[in-house]
Amino acid sequence: xxxVCVLGTGLIGGSVLRAAVRDGRDAWGTAASEPTAAAAVADxxxxxxxxxxxLRRAAETDALVVVAVPLTALDAVLARIDEIAPDCRLTDxxxxxxxxxxxxxxxxxxxxxxxxxxMAGTAESGWAAGDADLFTGxxxxxxxxxxxxxxxxxxxxxxxxxxxxxxxxxxxxxHDLAVARISHLPHLFAAVLSAVGAGGQxxxxxxxxxxxxxxxxxxxxxxxxxLVLAMCEGNRSALLAAVDDALGRLxxxxxxxxxxxxxxxxxxxxxxxxxxxxxxxxxxxLPVSLDGDDPDAVLAELRELGRRxxxxxxxxx
Amino acid sequence: xxxVCVLGTGLIGGSVLRAAVRDGRDAWGTAASEPTAAAAVADxxxxxxxxxxxLRRAAETDALVVVAVPLTALDAVLARIDEIAPDCRLTDxxxxxxxxxxxxxxxxxxxxxxxxxxMAGTAESGWAAGDADLFTGxxxxxxxxxxxxxxxxxxxxxxxxxxxxxxxxxxxxxHDLAVARISHLPHLFAAVLSAVGAGGQxxxxxxxxxxxxxxxxxxxxxxxxxLVLAMCEGNRSALLAAVDDALGRLxxxxxxxxxxxxxxxxxxxxxxxxxxxxxxxxxxxLPVSLDGDDPDAVLAELRELGRRxxxxxxxxx
Numbered sequence: 001x002x003x004v005c006v007l008g009t010g011l012i013g014g015s016v017l018r019a020a021v022r023d024g025r026d027a028w029g030t031a032a033s034e035p036t037a038a039a040a041v042a043d044x045x046x047x048x049x050x051x052x053x054x055l056r057r058a059a060e061t062d063a064l065v066v067v068a069v070p071l072t073a074l075d076a077v078l079a080r081i082d083e084i085a086p087d088c089r090l091t092d093x094x095x096x097x098x099x100x101x102x103x104x105x106x107x108x109x110x111x112x113x114x115x116x117x118x119m120a121g122t123a124e125s126g127w128a129a130g131d132a133d134l135f136t137g138x139x140x141x142x143x144x145x146x147x148x149x150x151x152x153x154x155x156x157x158x159x160x161x162x163x164x165x166x167x168x169x170x171x172x173x174x175h176d177l178a179v180a181r182i183s184h185l186p187h188l189f190a191a192v193l194s195a196v197g198a199g200g201q202x203x204x205x206x207x208x209x210x211x212x213x214x215x216x217x218x219x220x221x222x223x224x225x226x227l228v229l230a231m232c233e234g235n236r237s238a239l240l241a242a243v244d245d246a247l248g249r250l251x252x253x254x255x256x257x258x259x260x261x262x263x264x265x266x267x268x269x270x271x272x273x274x275x276x277x278x279x280x281x282x283x284x285x286l287p288v289s290l291d292g293d294d295p296d297a298v299l300a301e302l303r304e305l306g307r308r309x310x311x312x313x314x315x316x317x
Numbered sequence: 318x319x320x321v322c323v324l325g326t327g328l329i330g331g332s333v334l335r336a337a338v339r340d341g342r343d344a345w346g347t348a349a350s351e352p353t354a355a356a357a358v359a360d361x362x363x364x365x366x367x368x369x370x371x372l373r374r375a376a377e378t379d380a381l382v383v384v385a386v387p388l389t390a391l392d393a394v395l396a397r398i399d400e401i402a403p404d405c406r407l408t409d410x411x412x413x414x415x416x417x418x419x420x421x422x423x424x425x426x427x428x429x430x431x432x433x434x435x436m437a438g439t440a441e442s443g444w445a446a447g448d449a450d451l452f453t454g455x456x457x458x459x460x461x462x463x464x465x466x467x468x469x470x471x472x473x474x475x476x477x478x479x480x481x482x483x484x485x486x487x488x489x490x491x492h493d494l495a496v497a498r499i500s501h502l503p504h505l506f507a508a509v510l511s512a513v514g515a516g517g518q519x520x521x522x523x524x525x526x527x528x529x530x531x532x533x534x535x536x537x538x539x540x541x542x543x544l545v546l547a548m549c550e551g552n553r554s555a556l557l558a559a560v561d562d563a564l565g566r567l568x569x570x571x572x573x574x575x576x577x578x579x580x581x582x583x584x585x586x587x588x589x590x591x592x593x594x595x596x597x598x599x600x601x602x603l604p605v606s607l608d609g610d611d612p613d614a615v616l617a618e619l620r621e622l623g624r625r626x627x628x629x630x631x632x633x634x
């Protein structure tokens with residue numbers, strides 16, 4: 001089994017490290033601070049603040065390096081990789097894929113990079129909040145752009161399965177547009193709904209009458225603002241497209257409400273979307289062979305599978 | 318205890334009738350169809366399709382008449398009231414207050430009307446879905462506009478308490494603006510979010526990645542469209558104001574995202590709104606005396622209490 005070097009052992013990286021160790025792999029990690037490293041060591045894990053040493057060991061063992069630092073710390077980490085383990089097997093666990101791929105091309109161009117996005121999280125953060133079961137049943141997007149190394153693709157998929165996740169292949173740009181629609185826009189809608197509810201006539205009547213429709217619609221507005229900002233601002237151009245789609249629909253709705261008073265198109269489209277989502281809840285797990293003469297044809301097949309809402313079936317060894 | 322005549326024995330009216338009977342009151346109702354009346358009679362309740370007979374009995378006993386028919390059926394019911402029990406004690410359980418008050422002035426001008434809005438519901442509808450406990454812990458808005466009859470106000474509040482609800486006094490127009498913000502707008506936001514999630518690049522990738530933020534943000538988009546339309550379209554002008562508030566905030570957000578990429582104002586305002594809502598969850602129950610030389614001063618005091626997010630404390634008999 002492929003060894004795993006996890007750079008950054010917060011909630012996500014710490015959970016990947018725990019799951020990799022549980023899977024019986026040789027796995028180690030790095031922490032940004034001594035207290036975090038000490039806490040992880042006390043829990044029985046091999047975690048250091050010495051990123052260079054961790055990367056040397058990755059180069060020696062041909063390990064899969066998993067970048068799980070915040071987007072703002074990415075460039076510095078990639079520079080160390082380019083210095084110490086330039087052609088390593090590389091993936092990441094950051095919530096945008098286009099920006100990370102661009103940064104890899106700029107700062108660690110020789111790395112064999114295949115992006116990843118394990119789609120799980122909690123309101124908590126940090127090493128202590130990590131859990132080997134965090135990704136159980138969650139989607140783990142694995143980038144499937146033309147030109148990627150299928151051998152590393154296999155490593156990333158196998159790590160995702162070891163973490164209990166289902167593997168969803170997607171082009172990086174399509175991933176970014178998709179998460180803008182179903183994760184980042186919901187956070188912004190929740191924030192605006194919350195502000196409208198609280199901002200009314202300057203009193204608490206509206207909030208005192210708010211019940212389940214408001215509670216559900218604004219739940220994620222209670223997330224720590226810095227987490228929401230890092231996620232949404234990091235996906236700026238895709239998010240702008242999703243916001244413009246929403247504004248177009250809201251503008252048409254506003255026009256209809258003002259002119260005829262009718263809301264049927266808005267409400268019916270929303271109802272149908274929700275029904276369609278409910279029907280995608282059980283993805284098909286389909287077998288895919290990564291072997292073949294034309295790697296880009298395999299990657300194209302993977303992307304098509306993801307677009308249909310399906311997942312890759314774990315292969316038998 | 319005041320007798321109660323409930324016009325319309327669907328989910329809301331049927332629940333009010335059950336709670337009134339459980340409270341030991343003389344209570345009867347009307348149904349729009351024979352099968353509904355038969356079902357209610359089979360359950361041991363005094364329900365007829367003869368609205369005129371029910372209203373004659375209300376006039377004879379000085380009962381509180383509760384209109385619980387859909388907004389579209391309101392005018393016809395008010396016309397019967399004006400014919401048979403013109404100066405009856407009258408309230409309603411419809412989700413908008415301004416439009417109902419206007420209809421009463423037009424079609425039953427002598428009625429002693431005090432509007433009500435019990436804020437509870439389920440996805441179900443009809444007599445069979447009714448429950449004497451439907452309103453337990455729910456807000457029950459009682460209109461507190463100048464000029465209302467405080468003796469009927471007392472009747473409505475006492476009925477709300479008999480149903481287990483908390484009494485929130487509000488001006489009719491302020492109620493309509495408030496529910497537009499915290500109930501009707503959340504339904505429209507959920508519909509748009511659902512359509513954006515489903516409408517992406519014409520494939521199922523986005524929906525297959527959707528998790529809790531999307532699930533919560535679109536939950537009420539799964540409500541039957543006709544119920545959402547009746548509710549939202551019936552509150553057109555107040556809803557338009559809420560939509561415009563939301564569009565203004567979204568437009569500012571879009572401008573900031575496009576120009577600087579920053580979303581801090583949006584996300585922070587949303588977080589603060591959600592925190593403020595959480596802090597309004599436990600209303601104070603305050604004593605109010607309905608006796609006094611100046612009824613409008615009492616009504617003004619009631620409105621102020623509701624604006625602060627508080628409720629009226631049940632009086633001791």
